[in-house]
Amino acid sequence: MFGIAKNFVTVFIAVGLLSGSAAYAASDVLKLRMGAGNLGTGKSKSELCQGCHGEVGISVDEMAPNLAGQYAYYIAKELRDFQSGARTHEIMSPVATTINEAELIDIANFFANQKIMQGDHPGGNPEGERIFLKGDAPRKIPACETCHGVNGKGKAPYISTYPVIGGQNKEYLRAQLLNWRSGKRANSPGGMMNMVAKPLTNAEIEALAEYISGL
Numbered sequence: 001m002f003g004i005a006k007n008f009v010t011v012f013i014a015v016g017l018l019s020g021s022a023a024y025a026a027s028d029v030l031k032l033r034m035g036a037g038n039l040g041t042g043k044s045k046s047e048l049c050q051g052c053h054g055e056v057g058i059s060v061d062e063m064a065p066n067l068a069g070q071y072a073y074y075i076a077k078e079l080r081d082f083q084s085g086a087r088t089h090e091i092m093s094p095v096a097t098t099i100n101e102a103e104l105i106d107i108a109n110f111f112a113n114q115k116i117m118q119g120d121h122p123g124g125n126p127e128g129e130r131i132f133l134k135g136d137a138p139r140k141i142p143a144c145e146t147c148h149g150v151n152g153k154g155k156a157p158y159i160s161t162y163p164v165i166g167g168q169n170k171e172y173l174r175a176q177l178l179n180w181r182s183g184k185r186a187n188s189p190g191g192m193m194n195m196v197a198k199p200l201t202n203a204e205i206e207a208l209a210e211y212i213s214g215l
């Protein structure tokens with residue numbers, strides 16, 4: 001049983017890395033910076049976003065995700081997904097279509113370079129911690145840490161694939177896990193997050209949201 005689950009994880013990691021590899025830019029000076037974007041204009045252009053995502057990417061609304069320290073490639077991918085309709089949301093879909101590609105890159109770089117989001121209750125949920133670190137092999141739930149990194153702080157800044165989730169807002173995390181499980185959100189490469197979330201119970205989603213938001 002464990003072997004099957006392990007293969008499952010390996011396959012999806014491979015899919016993820018393949019789909020993200022074209023975006024590598026290891027020579028960039030700033031760790032999280034992407035393309036030729038300008039942080040100064042990113043700051044001024046992000047005014048449109050600050051009402052919900054905060055001045056430095058720490059959201060003022062629990063349903064809006066923190067963007068501080070999120071990877072630029074991931075922020076950009078999500079904005080393009082909102083523009084194309086690959087991801088939909090009543091607020092973000094119309095907002096994303098008001099910015100052009102240059103603005104999108106500047107804003108993504110600006111938020112990526114802010115002090116990374118931080119939770120305030122580390123280790124707050126043992127059940128969430130267990131799934132995050134070990135998964136549940138017989139039920140084909142992979143360890144979240146495998147793709148989201150130690151403490152959910154991400155593991156691959158130069159690709160769009162694996163976002164930072166540690167320290168993200170609890171309400172937002174819960175909503176996204178429910179959306180992955182139901183299929184309402186289906187924009188992860190190879191559908192990997194839908195497969196990850198499918199076996200999770202409501203109680204496990206609650207435990208994970210509690211644990212991850214504290215990191």
Ligand code: HEC
Nearest residue numbers: 048049051052063064065075078079089091092095099107
């Ligand atoms: C009126 C509130 C509001 C405004 C203004 C707003 N957002 Fe959002 N944003 C949200 C909400 C709510 C979500 C969560 C969407 C969901 O649940 O799928 C979100 C999601 C996102 C995400 C996805 C992040 C992730 O972790 O997947 C990005 C990126 C984003 N917003 C960027 C922006 C940018 C850039 C702007 C400005 C151009 C902006 N937002 C303006 C409310 C807002």
Ligand code: HEC
Nearest residue numbers: 012013142143144147161162163173176187188193196208
């Ligand atoms: C096989 C790799 C993989 C594993 C394992 C994995 N994830 Fe993910 N996760 C992803 C990818 C890729 C995305 C980004 C999807 C996209 O492109 O929008 C993601 C996105 C997310 C998001 C949305 C983040 C945001 O800002 O919107 C949450 C929440 C999340 N994962 C939680 C989890 C939890 C909880 C677990 C463990 C039960 C887990 N993930 C295991 C690959 C993985």
